[in-house]
Amino acid sequence: MPKISNRGDLLPESSIRKLVPYAEKAREQGKKVIQLNIGQPDIKTPPHAIERIRNFNFELIPYGQSYGNDSYRKKLAQYYRNRKIDVEYTDILITTGGSEAISFTFMICFNPGDEIIIPEPFYANYRSFAVGTDVVIKPIASHIEDGFQLPSISELEKVISPKTKGIFICNPNNPTGYLYSREELEQLRELVLKHDLYLISDEVYKEFVYDGFQHHSVMELPDIEDHVIMIDSVSKRFSACGIRIGSVVSRNKHIISSILKLGMARLCPPILGQEVAEAAVDSPPEYMEEVYNEYLRRRNYFINALNEIPGVYSPMPRGAFYSMVRLPVEDSDHFCQWMLEEFEYNGSTVMLAPASGFYSSDDSGKNEVRVAYVLNVEDLKEAVACIREALKVYPHRTPDAEG
Template identity: 60%
Template sequence: MPSISKRGVDMPPSPIRKLVPIADEAKARGVKVYHLNIGQPDIHTPEVAIDAVKNIDRNILEYSHSAGLLEYRKKLTQYYKKFGIDINTDDIMVTTGGSEAFMFAFFCCFNPGDEIIIPEPFYANYSGFATATGINIKPITSKFEDGFSLPPIEEFEKLITSKTKGIFICNPNNPTGYLYSQEELNQLREIVLKNDLYLLSDEVYREFCYDDYDHISALNLEGLEDNVVLIDSVSKRYSECGIRIGALVSRNKQVIASAMKFAQARLSPPLLGQIAACASLEAADDYSEMVYNEYLGRRNVLVEGLNKIPGVRSLVPKGAFYTMTKLPVEDSDHFCQWILGEFQYENQTVMMAPGSGFYSSRYLGKDEVRIAYVLNEDDLKKALIVIEKALEAYPGKKTL
């Protein structure tokens, strides 16, 4: 029998999806599963997007330009201007979801064996993208006790070697909900310039910044025109995860030219997805306001409820719609499996993502889970009751 490639063997399973078989078994038993494990919003997609797909005036569903529909890219330039980001259509590569934007960025900016520094905990799929492209992640740990703020810049300096080619941030952060300040971004700017590095910035959640905190894009940093590569997606912004439309944005002409070659090899991003995304940019302002207020309310319900459970600690996220939560357990991987497979309260259970999957460093996150507040407030309240009852019954609970 032919063997599987080393890349295939090394590819890490998703901590967000790896418990799906256990959840499916629970559902087959008739148990209601509250999905707090994945960033799949239950908020409706803008009607203008649905209508645009329903009312397509085309006789052929053709390939688009490899960089994406020009109409869509033109609208994106206007969208970014609202955030003080001045770019043109040639700076934008429309991709098949944010995932392809990550892959293109890694392929274009780094060679196999290069190192990138990423503050952990980080979005688990970064590890998969790095493995697939042969890049080595050098994690730098942000701590719960520090609010998951950016680690001291001196710690970044210690990790930089001749193999270091970039720094990668997520702002607002998935999974912590942390939002980087101007001061922190300025510190990154200096170290990027000093060491001639790329700064990759995942800014998928820019619309979701709470409590009067402002989002500052890496593309707003002066002097980094050739260094910054931005990753974006409509999945969360318009609750359109399934249309698979993202973007790679950079003022670095060589990066875009290189990405174009990979884009041409895959021909074009999804046409129907681009049509929906393009229409979404015409959604009324009250849609974005509704979505923002909904997540703000859900955040408050979830975080307040978590912190009322004995032994549970959750910080108040400044952005996105996740919280890394500490539980009074020794092994959150086991707890997340147990609550799905062996526990139910009033025929209900909860699916969460074990925290260890968001760390590259071993043994970290063992008492943490990532919880996504993507369900309505009533469901969140019910899920909180299930979590509290489960912790009361869990045999591996820490002594408080």
């Protein structure tokens, strides 16, 4: 039998989805599985965006433009300008989700073997995108003790080598909920200019920033336009994960025109998805305010409740709707599988994402999980009770679980 490629062997399993078979089996056994492993909100998509689908009256669904519908790009450009991100619609290329935006950016900005620095833990699928494009991730550790703040510039500079071609951040961060400050972005700007690097920022969660903090985009940084690429998506902003609409935004015309060649090869982003996304951009302020307040309520309850469990610790996220949680266990991969296979409390169990998949080094995050507080507070209360009771009886808990 012919062998598959080295790339196929190197691609990692998704720590977010790899436990799905165990969750399905748990459901077959009659358990309620509370899913905190994936950022799938239970908040409704804007009603007028759903209505756009109902009123879609084309007699056929044609190919669209490879760079995306002009009407949507123009509306998106105005949305960014309203957020002090000064771009024209020609600086935007619509993609099939944020995932394609990242893959396209990697393919255009980096040669095989080039290195990109990413603070870890980082979104698990970044590794897959890197393997798929032959880009080498050079991690720089951030730590739960200080809320996963950006490592010092001196530490970042130690990782830079002749093969380094870029720095990649997620702001606000998935999986940690950390929010990069303007001062940190300015420091990255200086580093990028000094070493002539790209600065890529995944800003999918910029609408969700808490406690009076403010989101600052890399697109706001002065005199660095040719170095900066912003990744965006409507999946989480409008609770529309399945429409698969993202974007690459850059004032570097060469980047956009080069990515367009890949866009032409895949023909066009989803037409129906763009219709929904274009309608969603017009969501009234009341919709976004209600969604924001709901996530804030969920965060405040869930993180505080987790921290009341003996041996459990989570920093309070400043943005997005995720957090990394340290548990009093030896191996969170085993614990997460055990929860689905062997544990239930009042007929329920919890599906978590082991943190090992969010680190590039094998020995990191062994006692951490990522949680997504995307469910209503009643479900979160049930989840906290399950986790608390599970830790009381888990056979491989550490001494911190006592009491």
